[in-house]
Amino acid sequence: xxxxxxxxxxxxxxxxxxxxxxxxxxxxxxxxxxxxxxxxxxxxxxxxxxxxxxxxxxxxxxxxxxxxxxxxxxxxxxxxxxxxxxxxxxxxxxxxxxxxxxxxxxxxxxxxxxxxxxxxxxxxxxxxxxxxxxxxxxxxxxxxxxxxxxxxxxxxxxxxxxxxxxxxxxxxxxxxxxxxxxxxxxxxxxxxxxxxxxxxxxxxxxxxxxxxxxxxxxxxxxxxxx
Amino acid sequence: xxxxxxxxxxxxxxxxxxxxxxxxxxxxxxxxxxxxxxxxxxxxxxxxxxxxxxxxxxxxxxxxxxxxxxxxxxxxxxxxxxxxxxxxxxxxxxxxxxxxxxxxxxxxxxxxxxxxxxxxxxxxxxxxxxxxxxxxxxxxxxxxxxxxxxxxxxxxxxxxxxxxxxxxxxxxxxxxxxxxxxxxxxxxxxxxxxxxxxxxxxxxxxxxxxxxxxxxxxxxxxxxxx
DNA sequence: ACCTGAACACCGTTCAAGT
DNA sequence: ACCTGAACACCGTTCAAGT
Numbered sequence: 001x002x003x004x005x006x007x008x009x010x011x012x013x014x015x016x017x018x019x020x021x022x023x024x025x026x027x028x029x030x031x032x033x034x035x036x037x038x039x040x041x042x043x044x045x046x047x048x049x050x051x052x053x054x055x056x057x058x059x060x061x062x063x064x065x066x067x068x069x070x071x072x073x074x075x076x077x078x079x080x081x082x083x084x085x086x087x088x089x090x091x092x093x094x095x096x097x098x099x100x101x102x103x104x105x106x107x108x109x110x111x112x113x114x115x116x117x118x119x120x121x122x123x124x125x126x127x128x129x130x131x132x133x134x135x136x137x138x139x140x141x142x143x144x145x146x147x148x149x150x151x152x153x154x155x156x157x158x159x160x161x162x163x164x165x166x167x168x169x170x171x172x173x174x175x176x177x178x179x180x181x182x183x184x185x186x187x188x189x190x191x192x193x194x195x196x197x198x199x200x201x202x203x204x205x206x207x208x209x210x211x212x213x214x215x216x217x218x219x220x221x222x223x224x225x226x
Numbered sequence: 227x228x229x230x231x232x233x234x235x236x237x238x239x240x241x242x243x244x245x246x247x248x249x250x251x252x253x254x255x256x257x258x259x260x261x262x263x264x265x266x267x268x269x270x271x272x273x274x275x276x277x278x279x280x281x282x283x284x285x286x287x288x289x290x291x292x293x294x295x296x297x298x299x300x301x302x303x304x305x306x307x308x309x310x311x312x313x314x315x316x317x318x319x320x321x322x323x324x325x326x327x328x329x330x331x332x333x334x335x336x337x338x339x340x341x342x343x344x345x346x347x348x349x350x351x352x353x354x355x356x357x358x359x360x361x362x363x364x365x366x367x368x369x370x371x372x373x374x375x376x377x378x379x380x381x382x383x384x385x386x387x388x389x390x391x392x393x394x395x396x397x398x399x400x401x402x403x404x405x406x407x408x409x410x411x412x413x414x415x416x417x418x419x420x421x422x423x424x425x426x427x428x429x430x431x432x433x434x435x436x437x438x439x440x441x442x443x444x445x446x447x448x449x450x451x452x
Numbered sequence: 453a454c455c456t457g458a459a460c461a462c463c464g465t466t467c468a469a470g471t
Numbered sequence: 472a473c474c475t476g477a478a479c480a481c482c483g484t485t486c487a488a489g490t
Contacts, residue, residue, distance in 0.1 A: 016454085016455085038482070038483085039482085040481090048455075048456095049457070051457080051483095051486095052455055052456080054483095054485085055454055055455075059483080059484075060483065112388060113385070113388045113389075113392065115405055117405065117408055117409050122413075122419055125405075126416040126417075126418055130418055143422060143426070144441075147429055147433060147434040147437040148440070151378075151385075151435065152377075152378050152382065155378075156377050159339070159380070159381040162338060166339065179351075180341055181343060182348065185344070190352040192355035192356055193351050193352050199369050200369070203369065203373055207373060208374070208377040209377065211371075211374040212377050212442065214370075214374070214445075215374040215445035215446070216374075218449075219440075219441035219442065219448070220441070222448055240474085242473085242474085262463095264462085275474060276464090276476095278474055278475080280464095281473060281474075285464080286464065
């Protein structure tokens with residue numbers, strides 16, 4: 001569609017650095033939500049050869065890691081800037097995580113695959129531990145709660161992002177159905193599925209995410225109250 | 227390594243069907259846990275050209291869907307054959323789901339990406355609804371619980387499988403660390419991460435899975451008791 | 453020191469040709 | 472009716488050559 005847009009028209013040779021590349025990658029992820037990012041597209045967007053990125057990142061995984069870390073940092077900022085109870089602030093952070101995964105699908109999709117462990121990721125862990133410590137949990141219980149929450153949040157956000165990425169006509173607000181169809185299956189053999197058929201098909205991705213978060217946080221409150 | 231093994235040495239022309247292809251794919255997924263399955267490898271294993279599969283499946287996604295549905299069916303069988311309380315039986319099913327994803331990494335990795343919606347998948351939904359109905363939950367609460375559990379189980383199992391798939395030396399029993407390293411990050415800026423550093427690094431994938439399942443089922447019991 | 457561009461070893465998928 | 476094999480349009484990655 002768009003002609004290869006050299007970012008600065010005058011510049012003969014573009015001077016790259018890691019920051020610029022990650023910026024371009026994030027921009028691309030947001031602008032082309034239904035396409036996996038390739039070095040070719042990235043190079044076009046930066047006005048640079050497709051292989052130029054290898055001067056600054058060992059491989060594509062390292063690049064994705066850096067981009068993912070930025071997103072994790074943003075999600076943590078949202079949590080830090082919020083006010084309210086520990087649960088409300090944790091929910092702000094977790095919802096922002098899913099929103100950002102949906103906004104940058106090709107990055108968010110990697111959330112379950114890569115552990116970035118940069119400053120953004122580490123600050124997210126710190127924030128979650130902080131909120132859970134406020135709930136009253138300690139030691140092993142604290143860590144189990146962190147595991148449950150971060151595991152769910154990352155892997156389910158990644159699933160939501162993958163859904164957008166793979167379906168060219170998918171909405172980006174988490175409103176894609178969790179179960180798209182029962183196809184040609186005769187549901188008479190599955191009485192409960194049959195009874196709840198319409199409700200199951202009406203359930204969207206973000207609803208599933210919210211349900212998981214709510215359940216886990218209910219369990220955290222229960223454990224903390226004992 | 228291995229020479230292209232035509233399955234039946236005598237057969238001039240191999241006669242394919244969907245079942246054979248899915249069988250071969252599952253065998254390959256189990257035997258080569260650190261490699262994504264390609265049509266080339268699948269064709270070699272079946273003694274057939276790489277493009278022969280297109281007679282039986284529209285594309286690779288449809289094939290993966292069929293294989294995933296088989297796995298979901300097995301996980302459901304494990305739950306059905308178990309005895310005990312609804313929670314114990316549900317746990318059997320959920321643990322089996324993760325185990326199978328780890329045993330067939332290249333199939334399990336797709337669990338969060340594809341909704342198979344074949345008989346295996348549908349029977350899994352039916353089983354989960356059945357167990358949750360036994361807990362006493364009804365209607366919206368039942369569906370929210372189902373959403374939380376199936377969302378977590380599928381997406382987190384898929385994350386575990388991806389971990390095996392992408393790391394050539396990864397163990398296949400879920401014992402891969404959830405956080406592999408804090409790299410070069412100076413943890414003095416993250417006091418809680420720093421305090422729990424060793425415990426965080428000691429946490430493995432299956433522990434995270436168990437923690438999530440336990441939390442969600444605790445919440446289900448809490449909701450059911452009201 | 454850093455970017456280019458040819459080259460390599462793959463992928464999934466299509467399609468005309470075989471049997 | 473079903474499998475073959477050449478061909479296509481991609482990928483990530485390497486490396487010698489440029490500047």
